[in-house]
Amino acid sequence: MKNRRPTTVHALGVGFALALSTLATSVAAASPQDQLRVRALVATTCFQCHGTHGRAVPGTAMVSLAGMDRNHLRDSLLAFRDGTRQGTVMNQLMRGFTPEQIDVISTYFAQLRP
């Protein structure tokens, strides 16, 4: 999987993410349509507050997610989900996501340039 040659910034790591996720089809490689599903998922659920491609507007009280360590991000999101980490909106939002979706999201952002 590491040797796969991504053609765009968005392709990076998405195949890996899909292999982890219930979003994955039987196709091991990330087809363009599977990539699009992941890109749409993060766009509709994360980008509004954390910036397009997870790059928050500088100077705003919002964390940039692009390039964040995958395990750190996943553990944070899971902690919001189970309430062991207290936030404001994040607990309420993360309870709407499955652990598999959180894996996909964490992998996506980890592969982006900060």
Place this chain on the structure above:
Amino acid sequence: MQRRAIIKGLGAMGAAGAVATLGGCAAVTGTGTASKGRVVVVGGGWGGTTAAKYTRLFSDYTVDVTLVEPSRQFVSCPISNLVVGGIRTMTDITHSYDGLVRNHGVRLVHDTVSVIDRDRKQVRLAGGQTLGYDKLIVSPGIDFMWERTPGLQAANAAGQVLHAFKPGAETLALRRQLEAMPDGGTYAIVIPLAPYRCPPGPYERSCMVAMYFRRHKPRSKVLILDENPDVTSKPGLFRAAWRDLYPNIIEYRPEHRAVAVEGATRTVRFEVHDPVRADVLNVLPVMRAGRLAVDAGLANADGRWCHTHFLSFESTAAPDIHVLGDAIQAAPGMPKSGHMANSHGKIAAAAIVSMLNGWPVDPSPMLTNTCYSFLDERHAVHVASVHQYVAAERTFRTVPGSGGVSAARNELQTLHTDAWARNIWADMLS
């Protein structure tokens, strides 16, 4: 290797954007050789700008996008209540469309649509241009059903009774009415039955006006005259704010159905209750989908809102026309909000890119909504929700156990409000 691929990807993005911009200037239909199709977006608000940008992004800049919007600048409805309250300016909520052109190769046409010709798949503009499309996205926002409240349209045209529910000139005009009002006066806001744009908006506005009165006109009153049986959004949080932050300033009266307005005396008459005369009368008219959608026959939900297929936001009345934002007949639990319109735009963009490529449309899209309300300079609250498409019902449902409102008002959420606004504006426009 990853870094090199990223740089290559970004380079390709820039080049594609530049080509599309030049192509767009050269010809109306402007398709380059690599174009996968032509998308026309009508309406440069929260849904339309997002759909334009994300159709470009999701297609890796292979779909041509033209955005038709008469206004030269984007003015945000969210945060506009803070302008009414005097703690933000019009400059803070006014933004350029240039980023869509410069960064994403969207072709921007400042005009209005006169006719949608479904058979020829063309839109004709008031200025005379004709734009052909493979997919049309209509994001017209709301318009007002003036006829539901006799006297209101004339009073509004005369500048006597404002709504300030489309941001711009009325936002500032309402602020000036409040500034001109003598201390000891009454501001009354009249709220129609839901659904209307921005459920918490009128209650947030009552707080912003009361905040101004508390500091500058402490003998003045805020009267909320609501046709709904109760506060339609964040009821506990707003009631607590009215009680704790604005005792003896804000009074809430439910089940007040306005039936007529007299502009000269700033009087509103109700179906059951006694008429109310105010020094500043702010009446939100009954709302429906923007006029373009109604004229095009897309408003097939009681002639008021537009039914869509929720996997793609394609109209149920017309193939290849997608409708977004406040204009749609919403799914259960889906508010008419800017954040939601942004999400609609992304799901529609992904679906359209899939359709133009011959791929299946994502069968299980998700979206979230986050909505903040200011209570005063130092306190804000939120409501959040997560929505998952449910195939068996062909609609979105909120995910059980998710979502909710603030545990309490606090200062942190004023910072989050600002961060949300600046990031989502950039997500639409930059």
